[in-house]
Amino acid sequence: xTPEQGERDLEVLLSYxxxxxxxxxxxxxxxxxxxxxxxxxREQGQLANPKNLLAAARFFGLxxxxxxxxxxxxxxxxxxxxxxxxxANPSLLTRTGVSQPTEDDNVANSPxx
Numbered sequence: 001x002t003p004e005q006g007e008r009d010l011e012v013l014l015s016y017x018x019x020x021x022x023x024x025x026x027x028x029x030x031x032x033x034x035x036x037x038x039x040x041x042r043e044q045g046q047l048a049n050p051k052n053l054l055a056a057a058r059f060f061g062l063x064x065x066x067x068x069x070x071x072x073x074x075x076x077x078x079x080x081x082x083x084x085x086x087x088a089n090p091s092l093l094t095r096t097g098v099s100q101p102t103e104d105d106n107v108a109n110s111p112x113x
Contacts, residue, residue: 010048010056013070017062030059 014030015022028038031052041047048071057064068074086092 010052010071013067014056014060014062018060027056030056032059 011022011024011027014027024038028035031038032055033041033052038047041049041052050068050073053067053071053073054064056062057067065074065079069076069079
């Protein structure tokens with residue numbers, strides 16, 4: 001399969017999963033990229049990158065893990081292992097202990113005037 005065929009598959013796969021034919025404009029909007037970026041990425045075989053797949057999943061209400069798995073960005077074993085870990089330790093889903101940056105942090109990290 002050539003890179004272009006693989007990238008066309010993104011259009012085909014999204015249409016299949018949504019059970020309707022998508023226009024290029026819809027896909028471009030879903031990915032949140034410009035038309036020229038869309039064609040550049042497609043030509044370079046980079047359209048089905050993780051960032052684009054996550055954007056498409058969120059836009060169309062699809063499962064992001066499924067898209068990442070289908071395009072080989074994660075493996076089924078990784079998904080299963082994470083599922084097992086989360087089942088054994090649900091607290092991994094919470095973000096405890098992560099502090100949000102404060103105004104003082106922003107000032108301290110700013111370059112001098």
